[in-house]
Amino acid sequence: MADEGNRRRNHGLRMLLAGAGEGLLVIGADAVVRLMNETAEEMFGVKRAEAVGSEVEVLGSREIAGSVRKGLEAGKGGRARSVRTEVGSRHLTCMVRPFEGVPVEGDEGDEAEDGVAITIRDDTELVECRERAEAVLASTGDGLIVLDADGTVGYANPAAVSMLGAKVKRAVGRQVPFATLLGEEGEDPTEAARCGERTVREIVVEKPEHRVIEVRTNPVKGRHDEYLGCAISLHDVTAEREIAQMKNEFVSTVSHELRTPLTSIKGYVDLILDGEAGEINEIQQEFLSIVQENSDRLVALINDMLDISRIESGRIRLKREPLQLVDVALGAVETFRTLAEGAGIELVVKLPEDLPKAAGDRDRIGQVMMNLISNAIKYSPGGGTVTVRVRKDRDRIITSVTDTGIGISKKDQKKLFSKFYRVDSSLTREIGGTGLGLSICKSIVELQGGRIWARSEEGEGSTFSFALPIAPAELIRTPYLQGPLEGGGTVLVVDRSPEVADLVEKYLRKRGYEVIKAYSGAEAMRQAREHRPDVITLDVILDDVDGFDLLGRLKDDESTADIPVVVLSIVCDEGKSCRLGAAEYLEKPIQSDRLVQVVNSLVGKVSSPLALIVDDDRAIVDVLAKTLRGKGFAVQCAYDGAEAMQAVKAQKPDVMLLDLKMPVKDGYQVIQEVKSAEETRGIPIVVMTAHRIDRERIDILAQASEQIHKPFDAAAIAERVEEVLTKRAEGAA
Ligand code: ADP
Numbered sequence: 180m181a182d183e184g185n186r187r188r189n190h191g192l193r194m195l196l197a198g199a200g201e202g203l204l205v206i207g208a209d210a211v212v213r214l215m216n217e218t219a220e221e222m223f224g225v226k227r228a229e230a231v232g233s234e235v236e237v238l239g240s241r242e243i244a245g246s247v248r249k250g251l252e253a254g255k256g257g258r259a260r261s262v263r264t265e266v267g268s269r270h271l272t273c274m275v276r277p278f279e280g281v282p283v284e285g286d287e288g289d290e291a292e293d294g295v296a297i298t299i300r301d302d303t304e305l306v307e308c309r310e311r312a313e314a315v316l317a318s319t320g321d322g323l324i325v326l327d328a329d330g331t332v333g334y335a336n337p338a339a340v341s342m343l344g345a346k347v348k349r350a351v352g353r354q355v356p357f358a359t360l361l362g363e364e365g366e367d368p369t370e371a372a373r374c375g376e377r378t379v380r381e382i383v384v385e386k387p388e389h390r391v392i393e394v395r396t397n398p399v400k401g402r403h404d405e406y407l408g409c410a411i412s413l414h415d416v417t418a419e420r421e422i423a424q425m426k427n428e429f430v431s432t433v434s435h436e437l438r439t440p441l442t443s444i445k446g447y448v449d450l451i452l453d454g455e456a457g458e459i460n461e462i463q464q465e466f467l468s469i470v471q472e473n474s475d476r477l478v479a480l481i482n483d484m485l486d487i488s489r490i491e492s493g494r495i496r497l498k499r500e501p502l503q504l505v506d507v508a509l510g511a512v513e514t515f516r517t518l519a520e521g522a523g524i525e526l527v528v529k530l531p532e533d534l535p536k537a538a539g540d541r542d543r544i545g546q547v548m549m550n551l552i553s554n555a556i557k558y559s560p561g562g563g564t565v566t567v568r569v570r571k572d573r574d575r576i577i578t579s580v581t582d583t584g585i586g587i588s589k590k591d592q593k594k595l596f597s598k599f600y601r602v603d604s605s606l607t608r609e610i611g612g613t614g615l616g617l618s619i620c621k622s623i624v625e626l627q628g629g630r631i632w633a634r635s636e637e638g639e640g641s642t643f644s645f646a647l648p649i650a651p652a653e654l655i656r657t658p659y660l661q662g663p664l665e666g667g668g669t670v671l672v673v674d675r676s677p678e679v680a681d682l683v684e685k686y687l688r689k690r691g692y693e694v695i696k697a698y699s700g701a702e703a704m705r706q707a708r709e710h711r712p713d714v715i716t717l718d719v720i721l722d723d724v725d726g727f728d729l730l731g732r733l734k735d736d737e738s739t740a741d742i743p744v745v746v747l748s749i750v751c752d753e754g755k756s757c758r759l760g761a762a763e764y765l766e767k768p769i770q771s772d773r774l775v776q777v778v779n780s781l782v783g784k785v786s787s788p789l790a791l792i793v794d795d796d797r798a799i800v801d802v803l804a805k806t807l808r809g810k811g812f813a814v815q816c817a818y819d820g821a822e823a824m825q826a827v828k829a830q831k832p833d834v835m836l837l838d839l840k841m842p843v844k845d846g847y848q849v850i851q852e853v854k855s856a857e858e859t860r861g862i863p864i865v866v867m868t869a870h871r872i873d874r875e876r877i878d879i880l881a882q883a884s885e886q887i888h889k890p891f892d893a894a895a896i897a898e899r900v901e902e903v904l905t906k907r908a909e910g911a912a
Pocket of ligand 1: 554555558582586595600601602607611614615618
């Protein structure tokens with residue numbers, strides 16, 4: 180019976196072994212195969228009859244034999260270990276598990292034997308699949324690194340290793356911080372990946388060789404949206420960046436070369452048209468106007484090209500100043516008045532009062548507005564209306580330009596702001612353009628923290644809008660000095676081009692300045708030491724030295740350090756100029772009035788009483804400035820209380836004309852500040868007001884010398900100012 184039972188059990192066991200999907204082997208303590216099932220027989224391609232009773236080497240796998248012998252040696256303490264082996268074309272994964280003291284059934288005395296049990300899985304398909312995937316990944320030129328959920332580097336393809344070096348290969352299987360892996364400081368993008376975000380950044384590596392690499396990090400999600408890790412792809416963009424840089428340099432060099440002669444052409448034509456070369460007849464006037472117009476167009480085109488190359492190479496530098504966008508809009512609209520009239524287009528402005536200032540670069544934002552207005556007129560061939568609006572929207576100021584022109588299809592709207600994009604139609608072809616304007620506008624607005632967009636209906640018209648952030652209180656400018664200033668200052672003009680130097684000389688002599696010229700760095704340094712001019716204008720492109728070095732030397736030399744330097748340049752490098760100690764920066768081609776304004780403000784010797792006019796209403800400031808200048812005053816204009824205080828600090832005015840209701844800092848605050856400081860207490864203040872007086876602050880108002888109520892007559896104000904000054908002079912006497 181016992182035999183029958185044993186036989187059945189053995190039979191059941193045999194069936195279990197034969198039917199098992201995994202290969203099973205038992206090796207005895209003498210390393211001899213004791214048992215092998217059919218699956219193992221097939222896996223190893225060795226007959227059971229041959230294998231059982233032979234030593235483990237019979238299986239034909241060095242890895243298994245080694246592991247078995249090691250397991251047997253370890254005896255009691257032996258752990259189960261996983262072994263991979265290749266037998267024939269099969270990839271086998273074996274679990275080698277030592278056991279001890281299993282009684283050998285049927286043997287006399289229940290003798291126990293130690294040994295090793297092995298289970299074997301055939302991973303051939305899996306391995307082949309993985310190898311195929313890896314071959315694909317290895318064949319791409321892009322690098323790929325896979326990180327597991329816990330940050331362990333799971334995989335890196337050969338391209339990744341060649342881009343980042345052998346450290347990547349060594350990192351596989353280990354937890355290595357992202358920054359170490361890429362040799363790059365900064366935020367770890369795997370955190371973003373964990374939150375499901377994709378990120379793109381560009382890094383520059385110098386080892387194993389110089390490369391610019393675009394790194395994209397993508398989260399890898401499981402079936403239930405769980406985070407499995409992230410895939411980092413590396414794209415080598417070195418060549419693209421080099422070509423882009425070469426192109427930018429080329430454009431920038433060519434543009435500069437074009438600008439230099441244009442500066443002379445434009446400058447001298449302007450002078451002739453201004454009557455500087457004697458009277459010209461009507462025909463000469465007409466012809467020269469055409470030259471002027473076309474040189475202006477050429478300057479505009481070159482500027483566009485330079486702008487693009489500056490933007491793309493990151494060399495554009497934007498000022499951040501408080502801007503009354505209403506004024507910028509009015510200026511831009513004025514520029515197009517005549518053009519719009521000629522095209523039968525009505526130009527409408529809808530500008531509210533009391534808008535806070537936005538932060539931005541006046542010239543660049545003006546450029547954006549002019550571009551939008553110019554397009555609105557250009558693409559409204561049948562006349563119509565162009566409306567310019569400025570309004571406040573929460574913490575931003577939105578400017579929009581609406582036309583009733585040809586409109587833009589939905590499809591084209593998406594691409595409008597890309598470089599060189601023009602809507603392709605017979606009409607736009609006829610109108611002509613470069614397709615650069617809007618792309619420049621977008622970059623300018625976005626670089627200043629703003630946003631630009633378009634809404635349009637084909638055939639109905641378009642609205643282009645941009646939003647800029649409201650200016651924070653700390654952005655304050657010092658107003659320019661205007662009016663009769665003590666002439667006779669000396670300006671050293673440094674420019675390698677004699678024509679340009681002559682032009683600057685003409686502008687300055689006309690305003691009463693003495694001019695000395697230098698055409699090289701060495702000459703400039705000598706002249707500066709010898710003559711100690713009041714101001715130096717410096718073009719940074721010189722033949723013998725780098726202009727910025729010269730600027731540095733002028734600032735280092737005790738005898739010249741105090742002389743203010745105005746950098747005149749085509750190299751848009753305001754930031755560098757200011758860092759090196761330049762007092763001002765002006766771009767070429769030079770605008771003569773701007774240059775004179777700057778030099779005036781720097782030399783700053785007012786020969787007549789100085790009146791500071793403070794009002795946020797530009798029209799009032801303008802008319803007062805004009806009237807007072809007419810009376811022989813020097814004037815300085817400020818458009819809010821903060822600017823006013825800045826002006827007072829820079830140069831003490833003899834009298835102040837002050838509005839009460841102003842943004843940033845109001846008139847009451849200005850009075851308080853001026854009257855509370857010892858050195859400014861004596862400045863007489865004439866308050867101009869149209870509003871009801873703030874009863875609670877009436878005592879502050881009492882400190883002012885005079886009050887005038889709006890509306891007033893500018894001439895009457897000028898008289899009052901004179902009275903105030905005479906009174907003060909008498910008081911002092
Ligand atoms: P350009 O006017 O020199 O072609 P822009 O970049 O300023 O370049 O404009 C790109 C394109 O957008 C234009 O070619 C034109 O097709 C379209 N566009 C721009 N503004 C308007 C507008 N106000 N109405 C209709 N189409 C416009």
